Amino acid sequence: MANRVQSELRKKLLDAFSNNQEEFLSGQALADLVGCSRTAVWKHIEELRKEGFELEAVRRKGYKIIKTPERVTADEIRLGLKTEFMGRHIHSEDVVDSTQKVAHRLVFEGASEGTIIIAEEQLSGRGRMDRKWHSPKYTGIWMSVILRPNLPPAKAPQLTLITAVAVVQAIEEMTGMTPEIKWPNDILLNGKKVTGILTEMQADADRIQSIIIGIGINVNQQLEDYPEELRPIATSLAIEYGKKLERAELIKVLLVKLEKLYSLYLDQGFYPIKLLWESYAISIGKNITARTITGSISGQALGITDDGVLMIEDSHGIVHHVYSADIEL
């Protein structure tokens, strides 16, 4: 309880700073905005300093945040976050096995919709089809998002596609570069993978209980940070954009996009998302090969169904529905 009160106060304090970014705020003004004593304000400011925030303090004027920490902290994400529920609860850790694993535990403990889990490093980051996900320290965004939509389990793949669109739009806003989506959920820049998405679900027979969407974005790695075998196929935003990006800023933009698209989807269904997804998809209209566990299908990618299933028309005019595969272009 005491912790919850402290973290609510911290959120209010950060909101006060983000709503008045150009101004100094006096201890009294902060205490009034937050609804606590000046001593409590001072204690929170000391905590922020310990986290790596730099605050300028000027006599008779008050405090102003002038620099946020190098590592991504929950408070930095809260500072200026413009969402209603996405990322409003943040669980952040330095090192974890996998943020997915932490998210599963939090789901079990009743975490609310929009809760995010972030880590600076994952020791056993995991990808689709049981692959490993390389997640070195301080370079990327390793994040899981918990959603609790009231939908049947068959709709779960649509949430992956929503997330892919949100990531593309966030990268577009931060860098001006438009990545492409390779079905179902690889995000590529110049033909190399910059983001992977892994969706895991807990469901009853007719209803989703919760969905955990794992998002891995390669942000600030340089080529030499990748193991030899990944260099031909993986890239980072910094490599493609030519300079490093503020990871906390990208997380905030992504959370805004995700909340907007998810709300649009709950309101209007999958169709508007499908159009957006297809506009970013690399493979639509092209000849591709889908390698599934039962064999390969080659032909022209026609698009996706309303359930997010890939349609491929082979040379005999037969349309195949592909649910899970690796795609070769």
Ligand code: BTN
């Ligand atoms: C893929 O392309 O195979 C999906 C990769 C998903 C990686 C992310 S990083 C955050 C979350 N935690 C994990 O262990 N995996 C996902």
